[in-house]
Amino acid sequence: MSESGTPETVTRVREALSPYLGDEVATVDAGRDLAEAFGERYDSLTAMECVTAVEAAFGIEVDFVAHDVRHWFASVERIARFVDGELEDRVRLGSHG
Amino acid sequence: MRPGDDGAEADVPFATSGQSGAPVVWLRSVAQLRAEAAVVADAVVGDVDRVVTYAPPLHLYGRVFGAVLPRHLGVPVRQLWDSPFTPPDLAPGSRTLVVCLPSTWELLDRVVDRLRTATVVAVHSTAPLPPSAHRVIAALAGSAFRAVEILGSTETGAVAHRTLAPRPALPALWTLFPDCSLIRTAGPGDEQPLRVAGPRLARVREAAVPPAALTLDDLVRPVGERSFELLGRASRMIKINGRRVDLAEVERAVREAFPRTDIVCVPRRDRMRAEHYDLYYAQGPVEVRAAEVRDVLAAAFPGVPVPRAVRRVPEIPRSVAGKVRVDRLPALGESGRPPRTAPGGADGRAH
Numbered sequence: 001m002s003e004s005g006t007p008e009t010v011t012r013v014r015e016a017l018s019p020y021l022g023d024e025v026a027t028v029d030a031g032r033d034l035a036e037a038f039g040e041r042y043d044s045l046t047a048m049e050c051v052t053a054v055e056a057a058f059g060i061e062v063d064f065v066a067h068d069v070r071h072w073f074a075s076v077e078r079i080a081r082f083v084d085g086e087l088e089d090r091v092r093l094g095s096h097g
Numbered sequence: 098m099r100p101g102d103d104g105a106e107a108d109v110p111f112a113t114s115g116q117s118g119a120p121v122v123w124l125r126s127v128a129q130l131r132a133e134a135a136v137v138a139d140a141v142v143g144d145v146d147r148v149v150t151y152a153p154p155l156h157l158y159g160r161v162f163g164a165v166l167p168r169h170l171g172v173p174v175r176q177l178w179d180s181p182f183t184p185p186d187l188a189p190g191s192r193t194l195v196v197c198l199p200s201t202w203e204l205l206d207r208v209v210d211r212l213r214t215a216t217v218v219a220v221h222s223t224a225p226l227p228p229s230a231h232r233v234i235a236a237l238a239g240s241a242f243r244a245v246e247i248l249g250s251t252e253t254g255a256v257a258h259r260t261l262a263p264r265p266a267l268p269a270l271w272t273l274f275p276d277c278s279l280i281r282t283a284g285p286g287d288e289q290p291l292r293v294a295g296p297r298l299a300r301v302r303e304a305a306v307p308p309a310a311l312t313l314d315d316l317v318r319p320v321g322e323r324s325f326e327l328l329g330r331a332s333r334m335i336k337i338n339g340r341r342v343d344l345a346e347v348e349r350a351v352r353e354a355f356p357r358t359d360i361v362c363v364p365r366r367d368r369m370r371a372e373h374y375d376l377y378y379a380q381g382p383v384e385v386r387a388a389e390v391r392d393v394l395a396a397a398f399p400g401v402p403v404p405r406a407v408r409r410v411p412e413i414p415r416s417v418a419g420k421v422r423v424d425r426l427p428a429l430g431e432s433g434r435p436p437r438t439a440p441g442g443a444d445g446r447a448h
Contacts, residue, residue: 023388040400044181045200045338045369051182052203052368064207069182 004030005080013079016057020049030077047073054079060086111157111299113251113341123251123299125157133161133254133297134169136274141245141258142166142194142218148174149185150196151204156339157251158222162196184208187215195219199371202229209236222247224336224371226261235263248327252311253277254297257325270324271317279319280310290331291315335364335372337402344374347404350397351390357381359413361421365405376404377426379412 004010010030017025021038028034034042034050042050051062051073060083062069072082106127112120148167152159159178167174177183184204185195195201197219205212205219206229221230221244234244248271249255257271273279276295283289291313300307314334317325333344344362351360358381367373376390387407394403414425 043338044179045198048181048200048203049369064182064184064204065211070180073182 004077005082005084009080009084010076012057013054013076013083016053017050017076017079020046020053025076028076030080031075033074034076035074050079054083058083058087060090109160110302111160111251122302124302125254125297125299129254129297129299130161130165131169132276134166136276136297137161137220137247137255137258138166138169140274141220141247141260142170145170145172145192145194145216145218147172147191148194148196149177150174151177151181151198151201152196152222153178157254158247158249159196161255162194162220166194184211185217187211187217189214190216192216193218197221197230199224199227199230199367200369202227202233203369205229205233206236209233212237212242213240216241217243219244220247221245221261222249222255225366227366227368227371229368230261231263234261238263248315250311250313252299253293253295253313254299256291256293256313268326270320271327273323273325279317279323279325281319286318288316288318288328291317291325291327333362333364335374337367337370337373340401342374342398342401347374347376347394347398351376351378351393354393354397355381355383355385355390358383358385361413361423361426362404363421363423363426367405370402373402373405375406375408377408377410377413379410385409 005013014026021034021041024038028037034047038046051069054060054073055062067082072078108124108126109130110122110124112122148163148170150159150163152163154160154164154176163174163176163178175185177185178198181198181200181204184207185193187193193215195205195217197205199221202221209232212233219233219242226246230244234242244261246259246261247255248257248259255274256277257273259269259271262269273293274295276297278294280292280294281289282292292310293313294310298307298311314331316328316331318328319325335342335344344364347362348360352358355378359379360376361378362374362376365373365375378385378390387409390407391403394401408427410427414422416422
Protein backbone atom coordinates (compact mmCIF):
# COMPACT_ATOMS: atom_id res chain seq x y z
CA MET A 1 0.00 0.00 0.00
CA SER A 2 1.25 3.49 -0.78
CA GLU A 3 2.30 5.50 2.26
CA SER A 4 -0.02 8.32 1.26
CA GLY A 5 -2.56 6.67 -1.01
CA THR A 6 -2.20 6.66 -4.76
CA PRO A 7 -2.48 10.05 -6.47
CA GLU A 8 -5.65 8.88 -8.20
CA THR A 9 -7.22 7.93 -4.89
CA VAL A 10 -6.19 11.21 -3.30
CA THR A 11 -7.86 13.07 -6.15
CA ARG A 12 -11.04 11.03 -5.89
CA VAL A 13 -11.13 11.48 -2.11
CA ARG A 14 -10.92 15.24 -2.58
CA GLU A 15 -13.79 15.06 -5.06
CA ALA A 16 -15.89 12.99 -2.66
CA LEU A 17 -15.33 15.44 0.19
CA SER A 18 -15.81 18.64 -1.78
CA PRO A 19 -19.62 18.83 -1.43
CA TYR A 20 -19.17 18.86 2.35
CA LEU A 21 -15.94 20.82 2.76
CA GLY A 22 -16.10 23.11 -0.24
CA ASP A 23 -13.66 23.84 -3.01
CA GLU A 24 -10.82 24.34 -0.53
CA VAL A 25 -10.49 20.60 -0.06
CA ALA A 26 -9.10 20.41 -3.58
CA THR A 27 -6.01 22.31 -2.48
CA VAL A 28 -5.63 21.55 1.21
CA ASP A 29 -2.38 19.76 2.02
CA ALA A 30 -3.17 16.05 1.86
CA GLY A 31 -1.41 15.42 5.13
CA ARG A 32 -3.00 18.27 7.01
CA ASP A 33 -5.42 17.48 9.80
CA LEU A 34 -8.90 18.24 8.44
CA ALA A 35 -10.21 19.45 11.80
CA GLU A 36 -7.32 21.90 11.95
CA ALA A 37 -7.74 22.99 8.34
CA PHE A 38 -11.50 23.42 8.37
CA GLY A 39 -12.19 24.18 12.03
CA GLU A 40 -15.87 24.08 12.93
CA ARG A 41 -16.78 23.07 9.39
CA TYR A 42 -15.27 19.63 10.00
CA ASP A 43 -17.47 18.91 12.97
CA SER A 44 -18.63 15.46 13.97
CA LEU A 45 -21.59 15.55 11.62
CA THR A 46 -19.50 16.61 8.64
CA ALA A 47 -16.98 13.91 9.45
CA MET A 48 -19.80 11.37 9.44
CA GLU A 49 -21.00 12.75 6.11
CA CYS A 50 -17.48 12.42 4.73
CA VAL A 51 -17.35 8.78 5.81
CA THR A 52 -20.55 7.98 3.95
CA ALA A 53 -19.42 10.00 0.93
CA VAL A 54 -16.16 8.05 0.72
CA GLU A 55 -18.03 4.78 1.10
CA ALA A 56 -20.33 5.69 -1.76
CA ALA A 57 -17.52 6.98 -3.98
CA PHE A 58 -15.38 3.84 -3.65
CA GLY A 59 -17.98 1.18 -2.96
CA ILE A 60 -16.41 0.26 0.37
CA GLU A 61 -17.84 -0.08 3.84
CA VAL A 62 -16.30 1.46 6.92
CA ASP A 63 -16.62 -0.79 9.95
CA PHE A 64 -17.09 1.46 12.94
CA VAL A 65 -16.12 -1.32 15.33
CA ALA A 66 -13.04 -2.71 13.58
CA HIS A 67 -11.66 0.47 12.01
CA ASP A 68 -10.25 3.41 13.91
CA VAL A 69 -12.45 5.88 12.04
CA ARG A 70 -11.21 8.91 13.92
CA HIS A 71 -7.62 8.08 12.93
CA TRP A 72 -8.26 7.21 9.31
CA PHE A 73 -10.56 10.13 8.58
CA ALA A 74 -8.25 12.77 10.01
CA SER A 75 -6.69 13.82 6.69
CA VAL A 76 -7.08 13.35 2.95
CA GLU A 77 -3.87 11.33 2.89
CA ARG A 78 -5.03 8.91 5.55
CA ILE A 79 -8.43 8.51 3.96
CA ALA A 80 -6.73 7.66 0.66
CA ARG A 81 -4.47 5.13 2.39
CA PHE A 82 -7.48 3.61 4.06
CA VAL A 83 -9.37 3.39 0.78
CA ASP A 84 -6.43 1.85 -1.05
CA GLY A 85 -6.04 -0.69 1.74
CA GLU A 86 -9.69 -1.65 1.58
CA LEU A 87 -9.59 -1.96 -2.21
CA GLU A 88 -6.42 -4.05 -2.05
CA ASP A 89 -8.01 -6.31 0.56
CA ARG A 90 -11.02 -6.74 -1.63
CA VAL A 91 -8.88 -7.73 -4.61
CA ARG A 92 -6.82 -10.12 -2.46
CA LEU A 93 -9.89 -11.73 -0.95
CA GLY A 94 -11.55 -11.89 -4.34
CA SER A 95 -8.55 -13.59 -5.93
CA HIS A 96 -8.52 -16.23 -3.18
CA GLY A 97 -12.23 -16.63 -2.99
CA MET B 98 -19.33 26.79 35.51
CA ARG B 99 -17.85 23.71 33.89
CA PRO B 100 -20.13 21.25 32.09
CA GLY B 101 -21.21 18.52 34.43
CA ASP B 102 -20.48 20.55 37.53
CA ASP B 103 -23.77 21.20 39.22
CA GLY B 104 -22.27 21.31 42.68
CA ALA B 105 -22.83 25.03 43.09
CA GLU B 106 -26.41 26.19 43.42
CA ALA B 107 -26.06 29.13 41.03
CA ASP B 108 -28.43 29.22 38.09
CA VAL B 109 -27.04 27.56 34.98
CA PRO B 110 -27.01 29.52 31.70
CA PHE B 111 -28.03 28.03 28.37
CA ALA B 112 -27.95 30.16 25.25
CA THR B 113 -30.35 30.00 22.36
CA SER B 114 -28.48 30.83 19.21
CA GLY B 115 -30.39 33.32 17.16
CA GLN B 116 -29.17 34.43 13.78
CA SER B 117 -28.88 38.11 14.44
CA GLY B 118 -27.92 39.93 17.57
CA ALA B 119 -26.49 38.42 20.70
CA PRO B 120 -27.64 34.97 21.81
CA VAL B 121 -30.43 34.98 24.38
CA VAL B 122 -29.26 33.52 27.67
CA TRP B 123 -31.78 31.47 29.60
CA LEU B 124 -31.10 30.69 33.23
CA ARG B 125 -32.20 27.46 34.77
CA SER B 126 -31.92 26.74 38.46
CA VAL B 127 -30.18 23.62 39.67
CA ALA B 128 -33.47 22.59 41.25
CA GLN B 129 -35.14 22.84 37.83
CA LEU B 130 -32.42 20.71 36.26
CA ARG B 131 -32.84 18.08 38.95
CA ALA B 132 -36.61 18.20 38.58
CA GLU B 133 -36.28 17.66 34.85
CA ALA B 134 -34.02 14.66 35.39
CA ALA B 135 -36.49 13.18 37.85
CA VAL B 136 -39.44 13.72 35.53
CA VAL B 137 -37.81 12.16 32.46
CA ALA B 138 -36.40 9.31 34.54
CA ASP B 139 -39.86 8.35 35.73
CA ALA B 140 -41.74 8.99 32.52
CA VAL B 141 -39.46 7.62 29.81
CA VAL B 142 -36.17 6.14 30.99
CA GLY B 143 -37.03 3.58 33.65
CA ASP B 144 -34.31 1.36 35.11
CA VAL B 145 -30.93 1.60 33.41
CA ASP B 146 -27.46 0.60 34.58
CA ARG B 147 -25.53 3.20 32.65
CA VAL B 148 -25.78 6.11 30.25
CA VAL B 149 -23.88 6.67 26.99
CA THR B 150 -24.30 10.18 25.65
CA TYR B 151 -23.56 11.66 22.25
CA ALA B 152 -25.16 15.02 23.12
CA PRO B 153 -22.78 17.79 24.19
CA PRO B 154 -23.39 19.07 27.73
CA LEU B 155 -23.23 22.66 26.49
CA HIS B 156 -26.90 22.38 25.55
CA LEU B 157 -29.76 21.63 27.91
CA TYR B 158 -30.56 18.24 26.37
CA GLY B 159 -27.00 16.97 26.76
CA ARG B 160 -26.68 18.47 30.19
CA VAL B 161 -29.83 16.91 31.58
CA PHE B 162 -29.52 13.48 29.98
CA GLY B 163 -25.74 13.23 30.09
CA ALA B 164 -24.97 14.69 33.50
CA VAL B 165 -27.91 15.45 35.78
CA LEU B 166 -29.91 12.32 34.98
CA PRO B 167 -27.04 9.85 35.55
CA ARG B 168 -26.41 11.55 38.89
CA HIS B 169 -30.10 11.32 39.73
CA LEU B 170 -30.13 7.62 38.87
CA GLY B 171 -26.76 6.94 40.49
CA VAL B 172 -25.37 5.29 37.36
CA PRO B 173 -22.11 5.84 35.42
CA VAL B 174 -22.09 7.82 32.22
CA ARG B 175 -19.79 7.59 29.21
CA GLN B 176 -19.36 10.86 27.37
CA LEU B 177 -19.01 10.23 23.63
CA TRP B 178 -20.24 13.59 22.38
CA ASP B 179 -16.78 14.38 21.04
CA SER B 180 -16.34 10.88 19.63
CA PRO B 181 -19.24 10.33 17.24
CA PHE B 182 -17.65 7.29 15.55
CA THR B 183 -17.34 5.26 18.75
CA PRO B 184 -20.18 2.75 19.12
CA PRO B 185 -21.73 2.36 22.56
CA ASP B 186 -20.14 -0.54 24.43
CA LEU B 187 -23.07 -2.69 25.44
CA ALA B 188 -22.48 -5.61 27.75
CA PRO B 189 -24.95 -8.42 27.06
CA GLY B 190 -27.80 -8.19 29.50
CA SER B 191 -26.96 -4.66 30.55
CA ARG B 192 -29.52 -1.87 30.50
CA THR B 193 -28.19 1.23 28.77
CA LEU B 194 -29.61 4.63 27.99
CA VAL B 195 -28.19 6.02 24.74
CA VAL B 196 -28.61 9.79 24.36
CA CYS B 197 -28.80 10.45 20.63
CA LEU B 198 -28.24 13.26 18.17
CA PRO B 199 -29.44 12.86 14.57
CA SER B 200 -25.99 11.60 13.50
CA THR B 201 -25.97 9.00 16.29
CA TRP B 202 -28.61 7.00 14.44
CA GLU B 203 -26.25 6.56 11.51
CA LEU B 204 -23.78 5.03 13.95
CA LEU B 205 -26.41 2.83 15.62
CA ASP B 206 -27.59 1.68 12.20
CA ARG B 207 -24.10 0.32 11.53
CA VAL B 208 -23.90 -1.63 14.80
CA VAL B 209 -27.54 -2.63 14.99
CA ASP B 210 -26.77 -6.28 15.74
CA ARG B 211 -25.01 -5.23 18.94
CA LEU B 212 -28.15 -3.50 20.10
CA ARG B 213 -30.10 -6.76 20.07
CA THR B 214 -28.05 -8.30 22.85
CA ALA B 215 -28.70 -5.63 25.46
CA THR B 216 -31.61 -3.66 26.81
CA VAL B 217 -31.28 -0.24 25.26
CA VAL B 218 -33.37 2.86 25.66
CA ALA B 219 -32.50 5.47 23.04
CA VAL B 220 -33.66 9.04 23.53
CA HIS B 221 -33.78 11.57 20.73
CA SER B 222 -34.50 15.26 20.92
CA THR B 223 -34.06 18.66 19.31
CA ALA B 224 -34.58 17.66 15.68
CA PRO B 225 -36.72 15.51 13.40
CA LEU B 226 -35.70 11.87 13.21
CA PRO B 227 -33.35 11.03 10.33
CA PRO B 228 -34.10 8.02 8.05
CA SER B 229 -31.46 5.94 9.84
CA ALA B 230 -33.50 6.19 13.06
CA HIS B 231 -36.46 4.55 11.38
CA ARG B 232 -34.20 1.81 10.02
CA VAL B 233 -32.81 1.08 13.48
CA ILE B 234 -36.24 1.06 15.10
CA ALA B 235 -37.62 -1.24 12.42
CA ALA B 236 -34.62 -3.60 12.57
CA LEU B 237 -34.95 -3.95 16.33
CA ALA B 238 -38.70 -4.49 16.45
CA GLY B 239 -39.46 -7.24 18.91
CA SER B 240 -36.18 -6.82 20.82
CA ALA B 241 -35.66 -5.08 24.14
CA PHE B 242 -34.73 -1.89 22.28
CA ARG B 243 -36.95 1.11 22.95
CA ALA B 244 -36.76 4.55 21.37
CA VAL B 245 -38.29 7.65 22.87
CA GLU B 246 -38.54 11.09 21.34
CA ILE B 247 -38.48 14.17 23.54
CA LEU B 248 -40.03 17.49 22.53
CA GLY B 249 -38.79 20.59 24.27
CA SER B 250 -36.61 23.66 24.05
CA THR B 251 -33.94 25.54 25.91
CA GLU B 252 -36.62 27.85 27.27
CA THR B 253 -39.14 25.26 28.39
CA GLY B 254 -37.09 22.16 29.06
CA ALA B 255 -38.65 18.83 28.14
CA VAL B 256 -42.34 19.30 27.39
CA ALA B 257 -43.64 16.05 25.96
CA HIS B 258 -42.55 12.60 24.84
CA ARG B 259 -43.62 9.72 22.65
CA THR B 260 -42.42 6.18 22.12
CA LEU B 261 -41.37 5.43 18.55
CA ALA B 262 -42.84 2.34 16.99
CA PRO B 263 -41.63 0.68 13.79
CA ARG B 264 -43.78 1.59 10.80
CA PRO B 265 -46.69 3.18 12.67
CA ALA B 266 -49.87 3.66 10.69
CA LEU B 267 -50.13 7.16 12.11
CA PRO B 268 -47.57 9.35 13.90
CA ALA B 269 -47.77 8.71 17.63
CA LEU B 270 -49.35 11.39 19.78
CA TRP B 271 -47.18 13.34 22.16
CA THR B 272 -47.83 13.03 25.89
CA LEU B 273 -47.08 15.95 28.18
CA PHE B 274 -44.66 15.35 31.03
CA PRO B 275 -46.61 15.28 34.31
CA ASP B 276 -45.49 18.71 35.48
CA CYS B 277 -46.22 20.45 32.15
CA SER B 278 -49.54 21.79 30.97
CA LEU B 279 -50.65 22.89 27.54
CA ILE B 280 -52.51 26.17 27.53
CA ARG B 281 -55.48 26.07 25.17
CA THR B 282 -55.66 29.03 22.82
CA ALA B 283 -58.05 27.56 20.25
CA GLY B 284 -61.28 25.63 20.18
CA PRO B 285 -61.51 21.84 20.54
CA GLY B 286 -59.95 20.09 17.54
CA ASP B 287 -58.35 23.27 16.22
CA GLU B 288 -54.64 23.77 15.69
CA GLN B 289 -52.79 26.20 17.90
CA PRO B 290 -49.26 27.18 18.90
CA LEU B 291 -47.69 25.00 21.58
CA ARG B 292 -48.03 27.20 24.66
CA VAL B 293 -46.85 25.56 27.84
CA ALA B 294 -46.73 26.29 31.54
CA GLY B 295 -44.97 24.49 34.35
CA PRO B 296 -42.32 24.76 37.06
CA ARG B 297 -39.35 24.15 34.75
CA LEU B 298 -39.59 27.20 32.49
CA ALA B 299 -36.30 29.10 32.35
CA ARG B 300 -35.96 32.83 32.90
CA VAL B 301 -34.06 35.28 30.77
CA ARG B 302 -31.04 36.78 32.47
CA GLU B 303 -32.74 40.16 32.76
CA ALA B 304 -35.83 38.81 34.50
CA ALA B 305 -36.10 37.98 38.19
CA VAL B 306 -38.49 35.09 37.69
CA PRO B 307 -39.52 32.75 34.87
CA PRO B 308 -42.57 33.67 32.79
CA ALA B 309 -45.92 32.12 33.62
CA ALA B 310 -46.03 30.45 30.20
CA LEU B 311 -44.00 30.22 27.00
CA THR B 312 -45.04 29.72 23.40
CA LEU B 313 -42.89 27.49 21.20
CA ASP B 314 -42.57 27.60 17.45
CA ASP B 315 -44.59 24.41 17.07
CA LEU B 316 -48.15 24.04 15.85
CA VAL B 317 -50.19 21.38 17.63
CA ARG B 318 -53.69 19.97 17.81
CA PRO B 319 -54.61 19.02 21.37
CA VAL B 320 -56.06 15.54 21.82
CA GLY B 321 -57.67 14.92 25.18
CA GLU B 322 -56.29 16.53 28.30
CA ARG B 323 -52.64 15.51 28.19
CA SER B 324 -51.80 14.68 24.56
CA PHE B 325 -51.41 16.47 21.27
CA GLU B 326 -50.63 15.95 17.65
CA LEU B 327 -47.62 17.85 16.35
CA LEU B 328 -48.48 19.52 13.05
CA GLY B 329 -45.28 21.38 12.22
CA ARG B 330 -43.62 24.70 12.80
CA ALA B 331 -45.46 27.98 13.08
CA SER B 332 -42.71 29.97 11.41
CA ARG B 333 -40.00 29.30 8.85
CA MET B 334 -37.52 28.47 11.57
CA ILE B 335 -35.45 25.30 11.23
CA LYS B 336 -32.79 23.87 13.50
CA ILE B 337 -29.40 22.74 12.24
CA ASN B 338 -26.95 21.33 14.77
CA GLY B 339 -29.03 22.94 17.50
CA ARG B 340 -28.79 26.37 15.84
CA ARG B 341 -32.00 28.10 14.93
CA VAL B 342 -32.07 29.36 11.38
CA ASP B 343 -34.93 31.60 10.25
CA LEU B 344 -35.16 31.10 6.51
CA ALA B 345 -36.97 34.42 6.11
CA GLU B 346 -33.98 36.17 7.71
CA VAL B 347 -31.61 34.38 5.35
CA GLU B 348 -33.63 35.51 2.35
CA ARG B 349 -33.74 39.08 3.63
CA ALA B 350 -29.95 39.20 4.08
CA VAL B 351 -29.31 37.96 0.55
CA ARG B 352 -31.85 40.34 -0.95
CA GLU B 353 -30.19 43.26 0.83
CA ALA B 354 -26.81 42.27 -0.55
CA PHE B 355 -28.07 41.59 -4.07
CA PRO B 356 -31.08 43.85 -4.75
CA ARG B 357 -33.50 42.69 -7.43
CA THR B 358 -32.33 39.10 -7.07
CA ASP B 359 -35.27 36.78 -6.53
CA ILE B 360 -34.46 34.22 -3.86
CA VAL B 361 -36.08 31.48 -1.83
CA CYS B 362 -34.85 29.14 0.89
CA VAL B 363 -36.39 25.69 0.99
CA PRO B 364 -36.21 23.51 4.11
CA ARG B 365 -34.88 20.04 3.39
CA ARG B 366 -34.56 16.76 5.25
CA ASP B 367 -30.92 15.89 5.86
CA ARG B 368 -29.49 12.46 6.52
CA MET B 369 -27.12 13.55 9.29
CA ARG B 370 -28.48 16.84 10.55
CA ALA B 371 -32.16 15.96 10.16
CA GLU B 372 -32.92 19.48 8.93
CA HIS B 373 -31.13 21.71 6.49
CA TYR B 374 -31.99 24.07 3.67
CA ASP B 375 -31.23 24.79 0.04
CA LEU B 376 -31.12 28.28 -1.40
CA TYR B 377 -32.29 29.07 -4.93
CA TYR B 378 -31.85 32.39 -6.63
CA ALA B 379 -32.76 33.82 -10.00
CA GLN B 380 -30.22 36.03 -11.62
CA GLY B 381 -30.94 39.76 -11.35
CA PRO B 382 -29.37 42.50 -13.43
CA VAL B 383 -25.96 41.95 -11.81
CA GLU B 384 -24.25 38.58 -12.03
CA VAL B 385 -24.10 36.80 -8.69
CA ARG B 386 -22.05 33.68 -8.04
CA ALA B 387 -23.09 31.02 -5.55
CA ALA B 388 -19.86 31.52 -3.61
CA GLU B 389 -20.75 35.19 -3.16
CA VAL B 390 -24.11 34.23 -1.68
CA ARG B 391 -22.38 31.91 0.79
CA ASP B 392 -19.91 34.65 1.69
CA VAL B 393 -22.72 37.13 2.36
CA LEU B 394 -24.46 34.69 4.67
CA ALA B 395 -21.28 33.72 6.49
CA ALA B 396 -20.62 37.41 7.16
CA ALA B 397 -24.22 38.27 8.09
CA PHE B 398 -24.75 35.32 10.41
CA PRO B 399 -21.40 34.15 11.81
CA GLY B 400 -21.50 30.57 13.00
CA VAL B 401 -24.89 29.90 11.46
CA PRO B 402 -24.87 27.03 8.95
CA VAL B 403 -24.86 28.23 5.35
CA PRO B 404 -27.22 26.51 2.89
CA ARG B 405 -26.50 22.92 2.01
CA ALA B 406 -26.72 23.95 -1.62
CA VAL B 407 -26.86 27.30 -3.41
CA ARG B 408 -28.33 26.95 -6.87
CA ARG B 409 -28.99 29.50 -9.57
CA VAL B 410 -32.18 28.90 -11.53
CA PRO B 411 -33.64 30.75 -14.52
CA GLU B 412 -36.52 31.95 -12.37
CA ILE B 413 -38.19 31.20 -9.06
CA PRO B 414 -41.46 29.46 -9.99
CA ARG B 415 -44.44 31.12 -8.35
CA SER B 416 -48.19 30.67 -8.36
CA VAL B 417 -50.48 33.43 -9.57
CA ALA B 418 -50.79 34.49 -5.95
CA GLY B 419 -47.00 34.86 -5.76
CA LYS B 420 -46.42 31.81 -3.61
CA VAL B 421 -43.25 29.88 -4.40
CA ARG B 422 -43.93 26.56 -6.14
CA VAL B 423 -41.36 24.44 -4.32
CA ASP B 424 -42.44 21.40 -6.30
CA ARG B 425 -41.24 23.10 -9.48
CA LEU B 426 -37.76 23.88 -8.20
CA PRO B 427 -35.06 21.44 -9.33
CA ALA B 428 -34.38 18.80 -6.67
CA LEU B 429 -30.88 18.70 -5.23
CA GLY B 430 -29.13 15.78 -3.58
CA GLU B 431 -27.82 15.98 -0.02
CA SER B 432 -24.46 16.99 -1.39
CA GLY B 433 -26.05 19.89 -3.19
CA ARG B 434 -25.79 18.16 -6.52
CA PRO B 435 -28.80 16.98 -8.51
CA PRO B 436 -29.72 13.52 -7.18
CA ARG B 437 -29.24 10.48 -9.37
CA THR B 438 -32.80 9.44 -8.61
CA ALA B 439 -35.85 11.38 -7.57
CA PRO B 440 -35.91 12.08 -3.83
CA GLY B 441 -37.86 9.31 -2.17
CA GLY B 442 -38.90 10.67 1.19
CA ALA B 443 -37.88 7.70 3.28
CA ASP B 444 -38.85 9.71 6.28
CA GLY B 445 -41.83 11.90 5.90
CA ARG B 446 -42.81 12.53 9.46
CA ALA B 447 -43.28 16.05 10.72
CA HIS B 448 -41.02 15.62 13.74
